[in-house]
Amino acid sequence: MLFFTLEELKELYLNVIKIGEALLDSRGIFWEATQLTLALTAVSIFIAIFIGLFFALLKISNIKPLEYVANIYIFIVRGTPLIVQIFVFYYGLTEIAMISGFWSATLGLAFHNGAYIAEIFRGSIQSIGKGQSEAGRSLGMNRSQTMTRIILPQAFRRALPPLGNQFIIGLKDSSLAAFIGLAELFGVATTMGANSFDYMTWLLVSAVWYLVLVLLLTLIVGAIEKKMAVSD
């Protein structure tokens, strides 16, 4: 009644062992690559949060030209593949300035994630009831005080679950930086694969690293959500 023959099971077992050994043996070089992946992700998401907040505020500004600017930005980002955006940043930026591959990729990723984060922030800001800003205004607070003290703290909390999701997407999308020559996780995996003629092993090794990183990120976002839920 077995789905596999004994022979096949043995082969599967050996393969798992092999990947496990590869994972251990290569931990030094993959740890280096992981640090690059984390740096790409963290810096690009950090910048993207500011880009996102900026364009979200443009979108809700009720000033038509500013709304158009935000809409065009979001349209371009959502309408073109990330890999195209990264290459445009890579070739475009290196044309006009001395800029490293790391910064081309980081800025490309920030530009890309910023659009999605802008929509997340816009939605969460608009989900805060009108009564909140009226309460702030009725106490004599001005527009920016009401926004920064009353609306944004609540909106940010509501944005956390979708933001966490976007961070995870950003982390995995950073793998595209390999195509402009960065030795981050996916880049190292393909190089190792090419050198050993064994792509599968090294891609799976990188997949394990990605899984661990996503797991950690999920736990961190979950902890922040829990911490911010004290007022419920």
Place this chain on the structure above:
Amino acid sequence: MSENKEMIRVEKLNKSFGDLHVLKDIDFTVNESEVVVLIGASGSGKSTMLRCLNFLELKNDGKILIKGKETDPKKDDLNKVRQRVGMVFQHFNLFPHKTVLENVIEAPIQVKKLKKAQAIEEGKKLLAKVGLADKADEYPARLSGGQKQRVAIARSLAMKPEIMLFDEPTSALDPELVGEVLATMKELAQEGMTMVVVTHEMGFAREVADKVVYMHDGRIVEVGEPNELFDNPKEVRTQEFLSSIL
């Protein structure tokens, strides 16, 4: 009490939302320490009227004078005016991410640049005044509706307003919680606060109001002292409204 000192004067106030003409040639005055209650069916414009008084809604036409000074939303700093005119909302609108005390001290610190220690001291006094000293560190989600509304009143008072507006302050409350909020408001009235109250609580109007204003279809139909207006309404519309609710 200087009965004649005018706090609010409204002249020929008109307000429309698109094609809907909500306030039509409203004239009325509120003197210092007076409690004016606005009554009328829903849709009669009483809440809009109230919201015009602290410029949450902007008039289309007419004049609004606060303490004799006309306010022009285009030129004047409305934030300054709003500091003097407090407002309590039907749905409380407490800041859910802040504790009760933080709700109360937020505006004094941000707007009046009060020192935090002083704001806390004053805030605690106000919470004690509305009977919620023990709830200072709770979040609003933990409070009952009546407690929330009393915090909202304390929050408004923290700005030391000269006028308080109440927009159906007890309409969202369970019946058994209405009393505590009305008691707080009554206390405030007795201390001489100038108040404009939109409410369906006719008992409160009768007991506390100096003047009752009946509105219908965007117009003021009748103004009078509570006994006079409730017991001997002159206008047919007022009679009909009162007989429909009593």
